[in-house]
Amino acid sequence: MRADRLMSIMILLQNRGKMTAKELANELEVSNRTILRDMDALTNAGIPIVSQRGKEGGWHLLDNFRSKLSGLNIDDMKSLFLFPSGELLEDLGLNNQPLDTRQKLLAAIPDTYREEAQAMWERIHIDSGTWRQSKEKKHALNVVQQAVWDSKKAENSL
Structure with missing residues (x-):
């Protein structure tokens, strides 16, 4: 458990x-x-952590140190492969080619987890194509989503 906590501290x-x-x-x-x-x-362990005292003090990593450890476990990695459908991503204006993103993720996963992640990808498919809303609701989703991306307040015009 301590090793997990140490990794969590570095990631935080x-x-x-x-x-x-x-x-x-x-x-x-x-x-x-x-x-x-x-x-x-x-x-x-050689991790360059610096302590700063005072009101604005705290702990930080020296010189923007970055670890190559992700902290992802096998369940985290499996869940990354449960992408929504291409239609849903398209409705949100995001990458409508989830297979390309999955390929990139699979390439980035450590060898020890790659086989299990590949199996998850091949075994589970969530078809959310029937969940699509009407065109009016889709437009409302686009308006709200744009407000979120732009960090703006969405006003109700009804």
Whole structure:
């Protein structure tokens, strides 16, 4: 469990930048003291973690350090292959070629998980083609989605 937590700390710091021991402890549901011990362990393992004291202090990775570890487990990787249908992606204005994206994901997965991920991809197909809404509802979805992408407030004009 500790190895998972150490990896989680690295991923959190990579994604969020600076975090306090309290923020990390809350996120990982452990004590502040556990976080301090974990930071010592990461430092001893050669991970360039820096502590900054004061009001704006916290822990961060030195010089934008990035680990090649993803933290993904086999269930995470399997779930990545359960893409929605091409029609749904097209309705959302996203890549309507999910097979291309799956191929890229499969190439990025470590060899130890690749076979299981490939099996998941080949065995499960979710046909959401019958879930499509009317053209009016599709237009409303497009309006809301555009507001989300543009970080704008959507107004109800009804």
